[in-house]
Amino acid sequence: MQTDRTDRATLKVVIVGGGTAGWMCAAALSRLLDARAYEITLVESDEIATVGVGEATLPHIKTFNDMLGINETQFMRETQGSFKLGIEFRDWGVMGARYVHPFGTFGEPWGGVDFQHHWVRARLAGLKTAPLQDYSYAVAACRANAFEFPNEDDKSIRSTFAYAYHFDASLYAQFLRRWSVARGVKRIEGLVQEVVQHGETGHVATLNLKSGASISGDLFIDCSGFRSLLLGATMKVGWQDWSKWLPCDRALAVPCDRVDPLTPYTRSTAQTGGWIWRIPLQHRTGNGYVFSSVFIEEDNARDTLLAQLDGKAQAEPKLLRFQAGRREQCWAGNVVAIGLASGFLEPLESTSIHMIQAAVIDLVNLIPTPGEGRRMDPRLAAEFNRLCEIQYDRVRDFLVLHYTANQRRGEALWDYVREMPIPDSLTQKMALFEERAFLPDYKYGLFSRDSWLSVLEGQGLMPKRYDRLADRLPIEDLEEKLRDLKARIDSNVSTMSSQADFISRYCASAAEPLAHPAAAE
């Protein structure tokens, strides 16, 4: 072997936008790529506010943080983080209904047959059964407001869940910014005033800033949020509008004082014109009303939101406008969009940060190499776009399920989404579940079979039949096995510590969040 890649040219990567997407991208690129080969610059402006509100995440975020080598205790302390075991849905499906979409499994696959078949069989046979939700460890822990790390022994019922976080997204972006700048990412404060394109290729060549400075680069990452400054406004990549399936187009966000107990889950409560989120952080609770301007007036939504806060409002509700959908491509020419610049799906299943994470990791794998790679390789872009599409389309179907499967009759929004034509891929999934408790099973993209199970059943779909392979388990044993399972869950959860106690031991933030020195630089 000869020498390593040494004094080759570098690839200049310019990230536009310093919100969660921009700094996650900067952090990952600087951690995973050779600094001698990739020069990473991020341009952001203090004049532009980030969307960042209280953010709820999925368990994958831990892999991302671990990959960066981030210390969990420190990260949670600095972002006012709390733990999250799932999402509680209230009044979805029908008024008064409650279920949790847990980050965990339901039951056990006895005889190699998925649990829901055994459960449906037991119910149809008239055996004594508890509701499906009672057979998930993570759900039970949510109800008990408890938290502990999952057990590593995979035979233990305490190993059957994963966890994510709630945190302040602005603090997370600041945290990653410090992390990235310390590792060589160049940060430029400034407002992009003009985007100069290469005459022949149409590729982005230079960004001219309001300050008069200009930044040139080889690859531009558009993390500019809804504006989609480079991919949308400059490269003119088309938009797929999904609002016919996901009609919500506004959100009002407001923080309020924290109340006890500190719940280890996000809450989503369905409303006449949409739904209200509730994200408990250490120092406050984030709230927001996601609504459709077609079905409810903004003032009405604001009143409802404020009336439902369980703590004192800390600010005036802030309005956000959006449209569900995605760009036809996430990568065009030498521009890659990550985060809101590439598409928007409402935060109903806390997918925003995961979409960023997935795109960032795909980008790290497919990023052009310096030298000969200065030429943008359309084959790499094609694969990146294919992966992006899988991510967006899978999540879309899962979100639409929450809406379409409802019995909230007489409310215009809910009548509309119940009756609207939905993607065929989703129709088939719902019908197969109702017919025979069959669950979608795919390897790429969100969500797992257990996730589908929680929402399908939670929205009120009840299977009429089950997989006949379940009949191999003697029915005499079934009731006993169900009872034993529930007893194991209940007794284990009863010994867990509360989330509040756990956090105070593990990662409590300062009572009053300090203005971090780095944040003011």
Added chain:
Amino acid sequence: MMSAPINNVVVVGRDVALWLAASVLRTALAASGVSVTAVELPSQLRPGDVQATLPALEALHNRLRIDESALLRATRGAFTLGQNFSDVSGATPAFFHAHGSYGAQIDSRAFFPYWLKAKGLGLTVALEDFSLTAAAAKHGRMLIPDDETEVYGRTDYGYHLPALAYAGYLKALAVRQGVEVHQALKVAAVLDPETGDIQALDLEGQRIDGQLFIDTTGAEALLIGQALGVARESWRTHFPADRVLTASGPAMDSIPSYAEVRAWARGWVALHPSQTQTHVIQTYASGLCGDEDALAMASRISGLTLSEAVVRASAPGRRAAAWARNCVALGEAACAFDPIHGVDLHAVQVGLVHLLGLFPVTGEFALERAEYNEAMRSQFERLRDFQAAHYALNRYGGSAFWTRARQAAPPPELAHKIAAFRARGDIPPFEDETFLADSWRALLTGHGVTPDTYAPMIDLTPPEQMKAEFQRVLGFIKAQVQRQPTHDLYLQSFCGHEGAAHG
């Protein structure tokens, strides 16, 4: 109102697919009250026929509680760790497609980009030399996975099972499990005049009623094709061969633990060793090569005296729907594959596993059928892509056979996969893949596709570390291979090879 439960399944066909389907359905569904009737047509197997299998079959065998040593004793089969693809002319280097991983992770990252990088810097060690499985095969060894090898990576194996004996073994199993067996020379489907569904089978006078019918009649497609008229989509453009000759040669002195596939100007010859014979396949295009010629070349290329030769048509292609009305086709009746990677039985297995997951509860099973057909289409097409790549990327010279293969436009998913691999060395992930990324990388690099770049993140690993890891892996493989028993010894100790010659 629910319609009556589906409790009466009739499987019609022959040989391995028939008996595998009958035993699997019976074993899985007896507790749910499903009875299985098998209607056996005359065997089309010849003594030289072999069933090459993929590693996944072991799981299905476990479901049937088939004991591996008993199976190999009864069938006189052998193990296979993969396939070696060579060129008779010697012009194109050989490559090994192993049933195991290639290399071990370095710095918690995939091995392949490191190999690519090193290759660019002058490394001459072939990818397959980093495969423990391939190395064991090339040294005449068996590879028995244990804790040590599992740390290193995946090591798997398939079998070469003499098909007549294997079919007989499965038939005995099906009978023991309570499958009702009828034999017939001729079978006709009785259709419901109103619905068009199959009501029964007419066995020259004897009527066998059923609710769900499984067609394992092979290329004949007696039910799905002849009775129900479901059309076939031909994959001819991707596969230049339309003839397969199978024959039997004497067993080798030392039984290789892999299959050897030798390309020549007008086709390819494969040698599949089992305990008592060497099963030889010659695949060719009838327009370019006569049957006599094919046999002579098979004998010359294998270096074996061949007997029991039989020629059959090869017509790769997929039935538009594997499940139509109340009939599910499994095996060749649903989809015919080129013989190159021995995937026939795997396709039966995939069909069965999906059928179990969607086995109808009542007579209203349109949803199940739609889901099944969609899943099988995807599974079959991914298998097709893998096989088509072998032809599309060949470097076996300028003969009409191989030129035709190179000129075929690959299916779009395959074209994308090859392009992405050429660009970066990654295998784009698709749902429903039979072959893992390791297999794809072995195939593509084996055919000389060299990616333009590698994943840049491996540049963070210091070159000294990379070099040390390479040496460690090569050393580990060397030591492990020496630890392993020879395939001969293993067969002997494990299933009475030699000793069983008396029985």
